[in-house]
Amino acid sequence: GENVEQHPSTLSVQEGDSAVIKCTYSDSASNYFPWYKQELGKRPQLIIDIRSNVGEKKDQRIAVTLNKTAKHFSLHITETQPEDSAVYFCAASDPPWGSQGNLIFGKGTKLSVKP
Amino acid sequence: DAGVTQSPTHLIKTRGQQVTLRCSPKSGHDTVSWYQQALGQGPQFIFQYYEEEERQRGNFPDRFSGHQFPNYSSELNVNALLLGDSALYLCASSLDGNTIYFGEGSWLTVV
Numbered sequence: 001g002e003n004v005e006q007h008p009s010t011l012s013v014q015e016g017d018s019a020v021i022k023c024t025y026s027d028s029a030s031n032y033f034p035w036y037k038q039e040l041g042k043r044p045q046l047i048i049d050i051r052s053n054v055g056e057k058k059d060q061r062i063a064v065t066l067n068k069t070a071k072h073f074s075l076h077i078t079e080t081q082p083e084d085s086a087v088y089f090c091a092a093s094d095p096p097w098g099s100q101g102n103l104i105f106g107k108g109t110k111l112s113v114k115p
Numbered sequence: 116d117a118g119v120t121q122s123p124t125h126l127i128k129t130r131g132q133q134v135t136l137r138c139s140p141k142s143g144h145d146t147v148s149w150y151q152q153a154l155g156q157g158p159q160f161i162f163q164y165y166e167e168e169e170r171q172r173g174n175f176p177d178r179f180s181g182h183q184f185p186n187y188s189s190e191l192n193v194n195a196l197l198l199g200d201s202a203l204y205l206c207a208s209s210l211d212g213n214t215i216y217f218g219e220g221s222w223l224t225v226v
Contacts, residue, residue, distance in 0.1 A: 006157075034215070043205060043217045044158065089157050094171075102148065102171050103215065105157030 002027040002094040006106025013080050014114055021109045023090035024072040032093035033066060033073045034103070039086045047088075048075070080113045087111070119144075119208050119218035127224045128196050136191040136221045140208030146170075147189040148215070149181060150205040158205055164189050193223075201225045 003026040013019050025033075031052035036044035050057045050064045050073065057064050061080075066073040077084055087110050091103040120139045128134050140147050146165045150158035160173035164183035183189045187208075193200055206218045 036217075043219050045217070046214060049214070091157075094160070102160050102163055102173075103158075104160070108155075108157050 002030055002092055002104040004090060004092050004104050004106045006090050006109060008109060009107065010110045010112070012112045012114065015080060015082060017080055019075075019077045019080050019084070019111055019113075021075045021088055021090065021111075022072060023074070023092075023106050024070075025092040025104075026071065027092070027095055028068070028071060029095035030092040031095075033064070034091050035064060035075050036089045036091065036105075037086045038089065038108075044089060077111075080111075082113050082115050085111055085113045119206055119216050121204075121206050121218040121221050123221060124219065125222045125224075127226060130196055130198060130225055132196050133192065133194045134196060134223060136193075136204050136206075136223070138189045138191070138206030138208075138218060140187050140189070140206075141216050144208035144210045144216070145187050146209045147183060147187065148207045148209075149189070149191045150207065150217075151175075152203040152205055152220070154202070161191070196225045198225050 006023045034049035037047045038044045048062050048064050050066050061078045063076040087108045089108050090106045094102040094104050122137045148163040149161040152158040161175050162172040163170050167183045178194045180192045201224050203220045205220045207215045209215045
């Protein structure tokens with residue numbers, strides 16, 4: 001089955017700097033890659049996602065890139081703000097159901113943005 | 116338009132007891148998945164229901180079972196609770212492989 005590795009496990013940046021979180025996946029048949037932000041005691045919230053037919057997607061300060069050949073995808077947050085502090089999870093769809101709801105998650109990255 | 120709703124939000128059970136958690140999917144969504152999130156870990160897939168049947172299952176023992184009703188709502192049942200079952204249980208709903216939405220979760224503590 002699918003396996004997702006996420007790095008780093010913790011990341012500390014100064015306000016205004018950029019943050020990059022990287023994930024690798026094992027199953028080349030995976031075709032959907034969402035990123036979730038989870039604040040303490042709350043549910044994971046989708047912040048951006050990308051499908052395997054696209055190499056990059058951007059939404060304001062957040063962007064995701066996908067390299068299907070290397071089987072890795074990355075989250076980029078620019079101009080970080082203290083409210084970006086949270087745990088971020090990457091995930092990959094587990095074939096054969098594609099994006100039908102069976103996601104394999106990474107172990108998470110705790111991002112701290114210092115004012 | 117209500118999102119994914121779960122109940123109860125918090126509960127405490129004793130080892131060996133049984134628990135039932137409930138989920139109502141986002142309006143119009145027909146697929147419900149359940150995840151277990153232990154403290155400090157990412158969510159782990161338990162199983163998924165579609166058209167009232169279990170379509171896919173993760174690596175969880177038979178103590179974990181579920182059900183989906185004709186209105187697409189779902190229940191997660193856990194029998195013979197162990198201390199290690201203490202976690203946040205998340206329900207997620209989706210439609211036709213589009214965006215997956217998570218509920219607020221049910222915090223289960225087993226003592």
